[in-house]
Amino acid sequence: MRRRNRLSQAPWRSIASIIFLLLAWETAARAHLAPPLFLPPFSVVSVQLWQSIADGTLAIDLALSLARAFCGLALGVTAGILLGLLMARVRVVEWLLDPLVALGFPSPKIAFIPIFVLWFGIESLSKILLVAFACIFPVIIGTYSAARSVSRLFLWSAMSLGSNRKSMFLHVILPACYPRIFTTFRIAVPVGLITTFTAEMVAGGGGMGATLIYSQRFFESPTVFAYIVVMLCVGLLLDFAMLRFQSHYLRWAEG
Amino acid sequence: MHLKMGGTSTIRWIGRVAPLLLFGALWQFVCSAHVVDTEFLPTPAMVVAAMGDLLSGGEIAGNIFITLFRAGAGLILGSLCGVWIGLMMARSDKFKAYVTPIVGGTYSLPKSALIPLFALWFGIGNLTAIAAVFLACLLPMIVNTYHGVVTTPKVLIWSAEALGTTDRELLSRIFLRNALPDILTGLRIALGFSFVLAISAEMIASTNGVGKLIFMYGENGTYAYMFAAIACVVIVAFLADRLVLLVTGRLLTWHESAGAAYERRVS
Numbered sequence: 292m293r294r295r296n297r298l299s300q301a302p303w304r305s306i307a308s309i310i311f312l313l314l315a316w317e318t319a320a321r322a323h324l325a326p327p328l329f330l331p332p333f334s335v336v337s338v339q340l341w342q343s344i345a346d347g348t349l350a351i352d353l354a355l356s357l358a359r360a361f362c363g364l365a366l367g368v369t370a371g372i373l374l375g376l377l378m379a380r381v382r383v384v385e386w387l388l389d390p391l392v393a394l395g396f397p398s399p400k401i402a403f404i405p406i407f408v409l410w411f412g413i414e415s416l417s418k419i420l421l422v423a424f425a426c427i428f429p430v431i432i433g434t435y436s437a438a439r440s441v442s443r444l445f446l447w448s449a450m451s452l453g454s455n456r457k458s459m460f461l462h463v464i465l466p467a468c469y470p471r472i473f474t475t476f477r478i479a480v481p482v483g484l485i486t487t488f489t490a491e492m493v494a495g496g497g498g499m500g501a502t503l504i505y506s507q508r509f510f511e512s513p514t515v516f517a518y519i520v521v522m523l524c525v526g527l528l529l530d531f532a533m534l535r536f537q538s539h540y541l542r543w544a545e546g
Numbered sequence: 547m548h549l550k551m552g553g554t555s556t557i558r559w560i561g562r563v564a565p566l567l568l569f570g571a572l573w574q575f576v577c578s579a580h581v582v583d584t585e586f587l588p589t590p591a592m593v594v595a596a597m598g599d600l601l602s603g604g605e606i607a608g609n610i611f612i613t614l615f616r617a618g619a620g621l622i623l624g625s626l627c628g629v630w631i632g633l634m635m636a637r638s639d640k641f642k643a644y645v646t647p648i649v650g651g652t653y654s655l656p657k658s659a660l661i662p663l664f665a666l667w668f669g670i671g672n673l674t675a676i677a678a679v680f681l682a683c684l685l686p687m688i689v690n691t692y693h694g695v696v697t698t699p700k701v702l703i704w705s706a707e708a709l710g711t712t713d714r715e716l717l718s719r720i721f722l723r724n725a726l727p728d729i730l731t732g733l734r735i736a737l738g739f740s741f742v743l744a745i746s747a748e749m750i751a752s753t754n755g756v757g758k759l760i761f762m763y764g765e766n767g768t769y770a771y772m773f774a775a776i777a778c779v780v781i782v783a784f785l786a787d788r789l790v791l792l793v794t795g796r797l798l799t800w801h802e803s804a805g806a807a808y809e810r811r812v813s
Contacts (some may be wrong), residue, residue: 304643312648329667387565394566397787398780399741401749402757404763405772410586485656485742492658493749493761504750507662515666519659526654542566 303518321391333514339519348502349521356498357525359415360487363422371427372472375434392431400425401489413496418487425486426479433475437468466484468539470541484526550706588770597774606759614757614782616672617744620679621736626689627680628736629729633721635688636695647689657739658746659684665751675747675755683736690732694725718742727801730794737790741783 295502313333319325320332327335343349377384378392404421411417441464448461491500506514570590576582577589584592600606635642635649657678664674698721706720722729748757756779763772 304640305647308644309647318707361642386561387568390562390565391569394784396781397738398783399745401742401746402760402776402779404749406776409764409769473661481656482653485658488656489658489742489746489750492661493746503659504662507666510666512666516663519655519663522659523655526656528653530654 307401309337319505330508331516336381336513336516340517341515343514349518351500352497352499353521353525355415355486356500357485359418359491359498360483362415363419363487364426364479364483365481367423367426368417368430368476370423371430371475371479372434374427376438376460376468378431378435379438380460380464388431388504392428396428396432398503400486401493403448404490404493406493407490413494417494418490418496418498421485421490422483426483429478429482430472430475433478434468434472437466441467455463473537473541477530477537480529480533481526483521484529488522548722549605554709561628562781582733585769587772592770593773595771597777600771600774600778603632606756609754609756609759610778610782612754613741613744613748616675616747616755617679617740619739620676620744621683624680624683624740625687625733625736628684628732629691629722630687631684633717633725633727635692636721649685650665653685653689655742661743661747661750664747670751670753674751675744678747679740679743680769684733686739687729687730689714690728691725694728697728698724727798729798730790734787734794737786738783741779741786746778 317333320327320330320335325390326328330341340349374384374388378388379385397518400421403424404417407417407421407424411420445463445467446459451460454463487498488500488503491498493500493505493506495501503515503518506512506518573587574590577584577587588596597606609675616705631649633660634748635645660681661674664677679730698717702720702724703716706716711719727733744755745757745760749761756775760772760775760779763775
């Protein structure tokens with residue numbers, strides 16, 4: 292009974308609340324509760340969004356931002372997994388990196404953007420490296436703690452079956468870490484997106500963030516809203532895709 | 547424990563700081579050997595001198611306090627509202643059904659995207675930064691509180707009810723108590739967001755604060771000062787994070803996992 296209720300009611304209420312929100316937005320804007328500069332009606336934003344799609348500016352900005360985010364993510368996640376595994380298995384590496392990670396993990400990475408711009412210019416390279424720098428710390432910590440908590444039973448069983456160091460690493464420790472690594476990957480993706488957009492807003496050089504901030508400076512509010520809506524959808528889609536991936540390929544891991 | 551064993555803890559502390567000193571020495575070497583131009587990478591000595599200058603001048607302290615005020619105000623407001631909304635979502639199916647799409651939608655939105663919008667609405671300064679921090683802190687608090695309350699063991703609720711606990715007491719003594727570890731985890735995440743958003747907002751739309759200061763030093767080309775200001779931010783963020791961990795350890799002495807996690811991080 293309760294179950295059926297949830298199934299039949301929850302989507303209805305969810306859709307209702309979204310429609311209510313959009314209607315409230317539209318009426319508030321149409322009734323001039325706020326100047327159109329501050330709150331353009333939803334319909335105007337939709338038209339602007341369509342125009343941005345039609346004239347291709349959105350596609351270019353989105354492709355540039357996503358490319359930067361993914362290059363940075365790939366770099367940061369690969370390096371983070373490697374360093375995390377090394378820290379978990381090699382004492383010297385752990386001793387050397389632990390204080391740096393402890394200091395780097397809580398620091399707001401966006402504060403480093405002037406350094407990256409100084410060293411790598413205002414084009415894509417500085418953004419990619421900043422994204423990698425922002426993503427690497429959670430991945431290191433996640434991989435490290437995953438590799439440290441691999442069940443002793445697995446290790447002992449593999450050892451007694453005669454695994455050498457290499458196959459132990461490749462066939463026991465790494466697969467045992469996959470679920471936790473994926474969890475940290477789910478943390479790293481939004482961090483990568485946020486860092487890309489913010490870096491583009493602060494340092495320019497094209498992309499979603501740069502166009503957003505230019506539109507704001509020239510008071511083109513519909514574009515500002517349209518771009519925010521697109522960013523929201525990108526975030527939602529990526530998270531949805533990762534959830535699907537997790538439930539499909541990592542079902543054995545149970546959470 | 548580590549207070550009693552003064553000698554070994556000092557040695558351990560030196561052991562932990564040594565890699566940082568090593569890193570500093572490497573940095574100094576790279577600069578002195580002219581591997582890189584000191585125009586692009588000021589030596590540690592220059593950065594330390596700049597930091598001393600900034601600290602004695604009071605310029606950094608003032609701006610860091612402005613940033614801390616913005617981050618702190620947004621964090622506190624966001625946490626309080628987040629705990630409330632999370633609790634409501636966990637306790638009322640109706641509320642949850644209405645709020646879920648909004649929370650789900652804004653959860654994956656990069657919150658810094660809203661800074662230009664807030665700048666449009668609230669102008670340049672405190673309100674924009676606080677609003678951005680507020681939203682960024684709100685969502686992890688909602689999600690964590692919700693998770694903590696929903697996972698309350700039925701046995702605890704039944705026992706409390708059987709012993710005559712009123713609904714109001716149930717809220718604070720069972721649900722929120724059970725959710726406390728999750729809430730504190732959310733708080734640590736929110737703390738990280740609060741610094742990022744406050745500094746981003748200052749870089750994009752502000753005339754003061756440490757984010758603006760860093761950005762200005764970068765644009766003026768006074769790189770030693772820029773590095774010094776960034777180092778100050780890193781240290782402040784590190785200390786704030788440790789403070790949250792310390793409070794977490796104190797509050798959760800009764801909770802087995804959190805206590806262990808705290809010990810592990812401190813030692």
